Amino acid sequence: MFGKRLFPGGIHPHEGKNGKAVNGLNPIVELPAPKRVVIPMAQHGGAPAKVAVKKGDHVLMGQLIGEAGGFVSAPVHASVSGTVADIVDQLMFNGSECQAVVIENDFHDEWKLLDLPWQSGKPTADELRQVIRDAGIVGMGGATFPTPVKLSIGAGKVFEKLIINGAECEPYLTADHRLMLEHADGIIDAVEIVKEAFKVPEAIIGVEENKPDAIQALREAIGTREGIRVQALPVRYPQGGEKQLIYALTKRVVPAGGLPIDAGCVVLNAGTCFAIHEAVRERKPLVHRVTTVGGLVQKPGNYLVRIGTPVRNLIKASGGTLPETRTIISGGPMMGTAFQDIDIPVTKGCSGILALGREAIDPEESPCIRCGRCMRACPMQLQPQLMDHYIRAEKFDEADRVGVLSCIECGACTFVCPAKRLLTQSFRAGKRIVNIRRRQQKAREDAEKAALAARNAEQQQNGKEA
Amino acid sequence: MQIKNIAITPSPHVRSSVSTRRLMQEVCLALAPAGIASVILFGAPAAVIIAASVITCVLAEYLYQRLMKQKVTVGDWSAVVTGLLLAYNIPAGAPVWIPIVGGIFAIIIVKQLFGGIGSNFMNPALTARAVLFVSWNAIMIKYPQTVFLAKGRVGLDAVSGATPLAELGKVFTGAEGASLSNVSLLDLLLGNCAGVLGETCKIALILGGVYLIVRKVIDWRIPVSMIGTVAVMYLLTSGFNLGLTARELLSGGLMLGAFFMATDYCTSPQTNKGRLIFGAGCGLLLFVIRAYASYPEGCSFAILFMNVCTPLIDRWTAPRYFGEVRKHG
Numbered sequence: 001m002f003g004k005r006l007f008p009g010g011i012h013p014h015e016g017k018n019g020k021a022v023n024g025l026n027p028i029v030e031l032p033a034p035k036r037v038v039i040p041m042a043q044h045g046g047a048p049a050k051v052a053v054k055k056g057d058h059v060l061m062g063q064l065i066g067e068a069g070g071f072v073s074a075p076v077h078a079s080v081s082g083t084v085a086d087i088v089d090q091l092m093f094n095g096s097e098c099q100a101v102v103i104e105n106d107f108h109d110e111w112k113l114l115d116l117p118w119q120s121g122k123p124t125a126d127e128l129r130q131v132i133r134d135a136g137i138v139g140m141g142g143a144t145f146p147t148p149v150k151l152s153i154g155a156g157k158v159f160e161k162l163i164i165n166g167a168e169c170e171p172y173l174t175a176d177h178r179l180m181l182e183h184a185d186g187i188i189d190a191v192e193i194v195k196e197a198f199k200v201p202e203a204i205i206g207v208e209e210n211k212p213d214a215i216q217a218l219r220e221a222i223g224t225r226e227g228i229r230v231q232a233l234p235v236r237y238p239q240g241g242e243k244q245l246i247y248a249l250t251k252r253v254v255p256a257g258g259l260p261i262d263a264g265c266v267v268l269n270a271g272t273c274f275a276i277h278e279a280v281r282e283r284k285p286l287v288h289r290v291t292t293v294g295g296l297v298q299k300p301g302n303y304l305v306r307i308g309t310p311v312r313n314l315i316k317a318s319g320g321t322l323p324e325t326r327t328i329i330s331g332g333p334m335m336g337t338a339f340q341d342i343d344i345p346v347t348k349g350c351s352g353i354l355a356l357g358r359e360a361i362d363p364e365e366s367p368c369i370r371c372g373r374c375m376r377a378c379p380m381q382l383q384p385q386l387m388d389h390y391i392r393a394e395k396f397d398e399a400d401r402v403g404v405l406s407c408i409e410c411g412a413c414t415f416v417c418p419a420k421r422l423l424t425q426s427f428r429a430g431k432r433i434v435n436i437r438r439r440q441q442k443a444r445e446d447a448e449k450a451a452l453a454a455r456n457a458e459q460q461q462n463g464k465e466a
Numbered sequence: 467m468q469i470k471n472i473a474i475t476p477s478p479h480v481r482s483s484v485s486t487r488r489l490m491q492e493v494c495l496a497l498a499p500a501g502i503a504s505v506i507l508f509g510a511p512a513a514v515i516i517a518a519s520v521i522t523c524v525l526a527e528y529l530y531q532r533l534m535k536q537k538v539t540v541g542d543w544s545a546v547v548t549g550l551l552l553a554y555n556i557p558a559g560a561p562v563w564i565p566i567v568g569g570i571f572a573i574i575i576v577k578q579l580f581g582g583i584g585s586n587f588m589n590p591a592l593t594a595r596a597v598l599f600v601s602w603n604a605i606m607i608k609y610p611q612t613v614f615l616a617k618g619r620v621g622l623d624a625v626s627g628a629t630p631l632a633e634l635g636k637v638f639t640g641a642e643g644a645s646l647s648n649v650s651l652l653d654l655l656l657g658n659c660a661g662v663l664g665e666t667c668k669i670a671l672i673l674g675g676v677y678l679i680v681r682k683v684i685d686w687r688i689p690v691s692m693i694g695t696v697a698v699m700y701l702l703t704s705g706f707n708l709g710l711t712a713r714e715l716l717s718g719g720l721m722l723g724a725f726f727m728a729t730d731y732c733t734s735p736q737t738n739k740g741r742l743i744f745g746a747g748c749g750l751l752l753f754v755i756r757a758y759a760s761y762p763e764g765c766s767f768a769i770l771f772m773n774v775c776t777p778l779i780d781r782w783t784a785p786r787y788f789g790e791v792r793k794h795g
Contacts (some may be wrong), residue, residue: 008788013480095474171480245787256789326473333479340472360479366542367584369486372685372736380788385736403787411478419584420485425476 037308046072140271169331520549522569542620675725695749
């Protein structure tokens with residue numbers, strides 16, 4: 001239907017220095033734990049965690065230091081053993097601030113391991129979900145949505161296909177590539193644990209075909225296991241978008257406004273699977289992750305880094321940034337966030353730290369020439385030029401009608417735009433406003449309904465009295 | 467610690483190298499062979515008109531934007547494209563004030579007054595040509611002979627000639643004495659026939675058009691559906707007369723229009739389906755005007771009419787987005 005593509009639209013973004021081809025060959029190196037870690041409470045989608053320790057407390061590695069702040073939230077754990085030095089307001093990659101626990105490392109790495117609620121090796125769905133929740137596991141691809149929430153299958157929904165996202169379609173990033181290559185057994189183990197606990201008939205691991213060694217390693221790890229397979233996917237951004245990946249692997253379409261489970265699927269990132277493996281088999285909560293350092297650095301690499309390590313240490317380990325660096329981003333170049341302060345700590349969702357040059361600075365916007373390239377690039381088959389027009393004209397109802405809320409902010413339209421318009425940025429703002437307006441509309445309707453009900457009740461009352 | 471000289475910009479942090487200016491430069495490059503051919507075929511007057519038209523368009527845009535205290539956008543090369551297309555639609559013998567008046571009209575009235583690049587709803591060059599055509603009709607239909615045809619002829623016959631379309635029209639209606647053999651296919655391909663200066667050399671135009679399609683500057687859908695529709699209409703109405711159909715396709719403004727003017731981004735639909743409909747509409751109207759109306763050629767008017775329909779076509783053919791659930795679908 002889309003030629004060689006397995007989903008509509010999409011692009012082939014280019015890479016600069018030290019991209020996938022270079023960094024895919026660099027094995028994961030463990031970055032030494034820093035003298036002090038700064039662990040933020042808001043590293044995940046949803047409510048921030050609540051600080052559960054106080055200054056002066058001694059904590060073990062893996063000990064709970066932040067309790068989940070609600071259902072859509074995740075607990076936070078100490079990534080070193082040591083003493084709580086302070087509780088501070090920490091600046092994050094996205095420019096917001098949140099509470100963070102500062103721990104002075106005693107370099108003993110004494111563990112406080114998770115308690116597993118089951119006796120033998122096989123957890124039930126509820127037990128597994130509880131352990132994943134206790135381990136503080138969130139989507140490791142960068143979206144950081146709490147994994148147990150994804151695994152809470154609503155009434156009437158059927159979990160038929162477990163999709164593992166190993167596409168890693170963002171340029172430069174190789175963290176998942178190396179993880180799948182070096183820890184294929186752990187990832188496949190986690191896939192089997194989830195598959196059996198939730199009694200899912202089929203698990204499919206989608207990997208872009210530019211990682212043949214990882215595909216090979218995963219296939220070997222699967223061996224003769226049934227119901228798990230690896231599917232090589234054409235290289236095309238955003239192949240790793242949840243809805244695009246589901247469509248590519250199952251030909252199922254997630255309805256607009258819906259979740260993958262509405263198409264019978266749950267999508268977990270390869271890194272998330274490895275975290276599940278460590279939680280279940282080694283009883284270790286999420287205290288570290290693999291982060292790619294690439295772009296304009298002396299020595300690119302993939303690092304196993306403790307959560308809360310300052311970005312500075314990663315950059316130092318990579319020999320520092322090159323003088324042509326003009327921007328530093330967390331995540332991939334298509335969806336990542338630019339930041340200035342290199343003392344910001346690495347968080348659960350930090351898949352990469354990239355130094356980019358002049359090409360990352362936005363060129364000046366010019367008027368839309370209606371060439372239609374954005375429409376062809378949009379993996380959601382939206383009409384970006386039209387949505388942008390509506391949003392800039394403050395016609396938010398129209399923007400809503402043409403589907404702005406379905407925008408996944410992948411940046412493909414902005415990438416191809418010859419007029420260099422900041423389309424994605426426009427949609428981020430537009431989506432926020434449309435969401436607010438929808439809530440206000442609903443509140444108004446609810447109030448009207450309540451008023452009507454009250455009036456009816458009053459009339460009935462009056463009728464009775466008469 | 468904050469690193470100095472580091473910029474904070476929103477994602478995405480990489481951009482394609484394709485820019486408006488690059489696209490317009492590609493179109494100019496694709497138009498170059500036809501321009502060179504016109505100078506070879508019609509001599510210096512063609513060069514004068516091309517130069518006057520391009521200079522007028524660029525200058526008009528520059529002066530208007532300076533005067534209106536707007537950002538000057540002549541650097542995007544779109545005025546150059548308009549200038550070239552306008553020149554290509556003027557006969558080589560026309561006085562030099564014709565492209566100047568046309569250029570000013572195209573840039574100021576049709577383009578800038580409607581908001582500049584991307585906001586005009588009709589093709590500036592084509593609209594200007596239509597205005598020149600109805601205002602100074604005698605000048606605009608005085609087609610000079612090519613230097614090769616003029617050789618050995620004397621008097622009026624050496625200066626102006628009938629376009630092949632006139633002869634083909636007679637063949638189509640079955641007029642007495644009209645014959646396909648009067649119109650050489652090779653002359654049509656090479657451009658050795660009367661016509662406006664940029665439309666005659668079909669080889670150069672097809673070369674440029676294919677270049678634009680290969681370089682993904684334009685989509686194949688509009689030219690293919692437009693030329694295809696004309697072909698089908700002539701085949702059907704002439705009893706599958708291949709000779710006539712081939713000559714009709716290679717005459718008049720069809721190739722220039724189909725590859726370079728109907729594909730103008732701003733005035734043609736953006737959806738795939740819309741582009742097919744637009745091309746077919748252009749082709750059908752062109753056929754109707756050529757075959758049944760009093761004008762021998764209808765390419766400009768066909769495209770202009772479809773320009774106006776573009777917003778409607780885009781609306782009708784708006785794609786369903788991924789996962790869209792239509793309430794009354």
